[in-house]
Amino acid sequence: MREYLLLTLVTAAVTYLLVPAVRSFALRIGAAPEVRDRDVHTTPTPRLGGLAMFGGMAAGLLFATHLPYVGSALTSKSIGGGQAVTALILAGGLLTLIGFLDDWLGMSAMVKLLGQIAAAGILAYFDVALRWIPLPGNYTISLDDMLRPTLTVLVIVVTINAVNFIDGLDGLAAGIVGIGAMATFAYSIALSWDVMESRINMTAAVCAILIGMCLGFLPHNFNPAKIFMGDTGAMLIGMLLGTSLITITSSFPGSSHTFNRFPLVLPLLLPVSVIVLPLMDLIMAVIRRTSAGMSPFAPDRGHLHHRLLDIGHSHRQSVLIMYAWSFLFASVVVGLALGGVPVIVLILTAVAAVGVLTIMAMPKVRARRSRETHNRSPHTRKTESIP
Structure with a gap:
């Protein structure tokens, strides 16, 4: 556990220290575009924060190879032939x-999509891939040489775009991804105590690095942001x-999971719970845009965070509400799994989570309606007309 903590701290420190230099570089080359109609910030803010995050990731991966326990997990021959770090x-x-070229000069959505597929293909080539899918009844679906890379690319590309879609408020993407990484890390650590397996330790190492990247970047990115991660960071x-998510889902066959009461559901449910908010936003955006005859990648102001702003929440309140929802759902999924609580409790908790999100939004709605009613009342208009 101490090695994972040290790995997180090193990654966070490198990311944090690189951001000022990256910000100066972004301003020097003009990677701080003018504010667009759909943007929520009011002054031009430099992008390219993902460069600092990549530096933190690279430093974390190289540092991890020198740690006895974590290093053995990342260089194990059972994971990509020992080349997971290279992948x-x-x-x-x-x-x-x-992402750098897109944030600086602009790039078509199709070119970015092809790049995402290529990056996911690199992971699959080095066997950092989805190997099987667990099913109820201690069964698994083993993936052949065609399905393995195909599903790996699909999961990676969908996750990249889900994170990219939700990157619309200061600190939102970094915070939600950090929360998801913490939930996945907690579950992977619990699994590693029960079954010693290198792929699950790799999951913990990747999550520790990802948590460090988000923690190191957030002080510069939380409202009011000094720099944005841009597509450079969101895709990374x-x-x-x-x-x-793909390594924890296929860490070992479902029959090996014996320490909780619905282990066969968790490997499928955890990935969904971790990205439930950005995934929901992605699905809604695609439906909204295609039904209006637009491209699924066309920008608009219909995202969840835009709606929270529109009903009266401040920038920080909107971000914190989405943090709370993500943390509640992801942590409950992991907590219920490790505690061995029936699945029905998870369903009820999910309903409660939606209720909490609704209640947090309601005061603003009621306040706005109260002001509108007050402004429309005859007494108010008469009072305002008195000189």
């Missing part, structure tokens, strides 16, 4: 390059989050 750096480097942390 992550190559895939992350490709996404960082594509999306790739790492997706990597943690």
